[in-house]
Amino acid sequence: MSTTSQLAKRFREVLLDGKWIANTNFKEQLSDITWEQATTKIDSLNTIAMLTFHIDYYIAGLVNVFEGGDLEIRDKYSFDLPVIDSQEQWAAILGKLWKDSERFATLLEQMPDSKMNEVFVDEKYGTYLRNINGMIEHCYYHLGQITLIKKMILFKLK
Template sequence: MNESQRIQSLFTDLYHGHPWLDVTLEDTLGRITPEQAAQRPIKDGNTIWEIVNHIISWRENVLKRVQGEVLQTPSNNYIEKIENTSDKAWRQTLVALETTQKEWLYFLSTFNEADFNNEYSVNKLTYYQHIHGIIQHDAYHLGQIVLLAKMVTP
C-alpha cells in the first residue's frame, strides 16, 4: 500500500469506516434531524449544521490548494448562519459532504506522490501537511458534533 492509499483509508475510516476514535461523520450525522442540526445549545457557539458546512467548505478549499489553486480564505472562516432549515436542505448538506468525500478519494487515487512535497505558496506548508491537516480538521469538528449531538438529542 502506498502513502496515497493509506491516506484514502484514513479519509474512508473517518467518514464511514472503522476509525480508531470509533465514531464517523456519516453515522453521527445520520442520526441528526434538521431541527437538531439547526439548534444552538451553546450561546454564541456554532450549530451542527454550521460546522458541517464549515467542514465541506474547508474540504473544498484544501482540495483546490493541493491542485495548485491559490485561494483567499473568507473572513468568516466558512461559518455562516443557516437560513433554510428544511429537511430537504439538510439532505442537500449531507449530499454535499458525501460529494467532497468522493472528490477527495478520487483525487488521492490519481495523485502523484512526488507532489506531496509541493508547497502552498501562501503558508509554505506542503501538500502532505495540507492533506493530513484536513483529516485532522474533520476529526476535530467531528468531536464537536458528537458533543453538540448529545446536547440536542433527547
C-alpha cells in the same frame, strides 16, 4: 500501499465509513440528525449544521486546488451557513459533504507520492502532506464536537 492511498483511506475513515480512531465517522453521526436538531443552538456552541458546513467548506476548497484551481477559501467565510428551514436543505448540505469528501479522496489517491512534499499553493502553507494531514485532524476535531453536541441535543429532548 502508497502514501496518498493511505491518506485517502484515513480521510474516508473520518468522513464516510471508518471506525478506527473515533469508533464513528461523520456519515454515521449525521445520518439520523433532522434539520431541526442540526440547527439547534446550545449556549455558545456552534450548531451541528454550522460545523458540517464548515468542514465541507474547507474540503471543497482543497478539492478546487487539487483540480488545478486557486485556493479561494477564507477563514472568515467558513461559517457562513445559509439558513436551513427544511429537511431537504439539510439533506442537500449532507449530500454536498459526501460528494466533496469522495472527490477529495479520489483526487488524493490519484496523486503521486512525490506531490506530498511539494509546496501547497504558497510556501506559507507548507506542503501538500501538511495540509492533507491537517484536514484529517481538523475533521476529527469537529467530529468530536458534533458527537458531543448531538448527545446534548438528544439528552435535552428526552
